[in-house]
Amino acid sequence: MDCNDSRSLLDAYLDKELDRAEARELEAHLDGCAACRAELTRLDALRVALRDRALRYPAPAALRERIALTAARDTDHAHAVPEDYAAAPRAVRGRAPGWLALAAACVLAFGAGGMIVHNWSPRSGGDASALLAHDLFASHWRALVAASPVDVVSSDRHTVKPWFAGKVAQAPVVADFAEQGFALVGGRIDYIGAQRVPVLAYRHGQHLIDVYVLPPDAATLPSEAREQGYSIERATLGGQPAAVVSDLDGIELAKFERLLSTRG
Amino acid sequence: MSGIAASAWVGELAQRHLDAAYNLGRWLLGNDHDAADAVHDAYVRAARAAHTYSGGNARAWWLAIVRNCCLARLSTRGRERALDDTTTVLPRTAANDVEERVDAAQSSVRLAAHLRALPAEFREALVLREFEDLSYREIADVLGVPIGTVMSRLSRGRALLQRALATGPAAEAADGL
Secondary structure (H helix, E strand, O other): OOOHHHHHEEEEEHHOOOOOHHHHHHHHHHHHHHHHHHHHHHHHHHHHHHOHHHHHOOHHHEEEEEEEEHHHHHHHOOOOOOOOOHOOOOOOOOOOOOOOHHHHHHHHHHHHHHHHHHHOOOOOHHHHHHHHHHHHHHHHHHHHHHHOOEEEEEEOHHHHHHHHEEEEEEEOOOEHHHOOOOOEEEEEEEEEEOOOEEEEEEEEOEEEEEEEOOOOOOOOOOOEEEEOEEEEEEEEEEEOOEEEEOOOOHHHHHHHHHHHHHHH | OOOOHHHHHHHHHHHHHHHHHHHHHHHHHHHHHHHHHHHHHHHHHHHHHHHHHHOEEEEEEEHHHHHHHHHHHHHOOOOOOOOOOOOOOOOOOOOOOOOOHHHHHEEEEHHHHHHOOOOHHHHHHHHHHHHOOOOOOHHHHHHHHHHHHHHHHHHHHHHHHHHHHHHOOHHHHHHHO
């Protein structure tokens, strides 16, 4: 891949729209090309700036009410049962017309309003955290569907640690917890935003656990991040902040974090 | 489908994605009043056209209707009215009275002005991607263009935005609209 190919893929890469093979090929080019890495960093900075909530216009409450009222009026005027009633989504079947629907619309508007307050409450610093969480989940899921979740396959920490040397600024502390039920399967490097981050992969039964060793200047992780049954937990590894991404339940996760911290 | 079921279903959809709809309208039309009217039109149209929804991504279906209503409004509005209230650039800002936030607020004002000055085709693609986090597939559905076009518009839009940020002052960009 040359720089022209690389530049044409950078946007799609940051948007997580490249497949694993294309992403790998691009990363291989990025590893050796400072100019393309700089371009990726610029694009990432623009992405972060654009995602500033200050640039968004939330719907005014008046519009929300206006639509709820129009919806309630339509419902009220519909006396006949529609002929293709059966085709209606199940959730709305059997809803009573009239004031009940109006009440429902108001509740809906109220609930939606509450959601906005909730969504808008984080300070702008929250955006960087949310982006970081988003990137971590995306990376973990990509690893789950890939042929292999790691680039260096080894349960031997003496193989994994040197593999990182020279690829990232600081090779992470690598430990194997096979005896405790968390076997080291290997390591890889992923881009989180525009930064190269070492990732240690562990297996616990059927679960894959990714430990991302974050750079010191990384955004703070959200205190709780869950998506589709996966979670991100804060941890420390060898004094560096880390993020544990997995679908482990609380007890096992706590056990794993305790093990990690003994190396921190 | 008409009446009860249709409007209830579409009403819920519209409410759930009302911020996305309004934000898109606001960035396309440039003022609060037109954006609100366009989204309301879109709701009425969507409720009537609920039977044409044939599965697939409901958010993309709804946003496509919103966009059509915005474009219709843009074309009837023509040149008779000012496009934008550029003096009140930001709807709200993360900066309160905290001094250290001022820089951030100023740079978002600049960014907003440059984004507003982008041609609509790039602006709408960026709004859907960066503000609503739509996938390329969903953006393609909303805009009614192939995915390849979405890719090139995003890429070109970002390049234009970066160039504008690097060179032109924001005020000129806003006035030039």
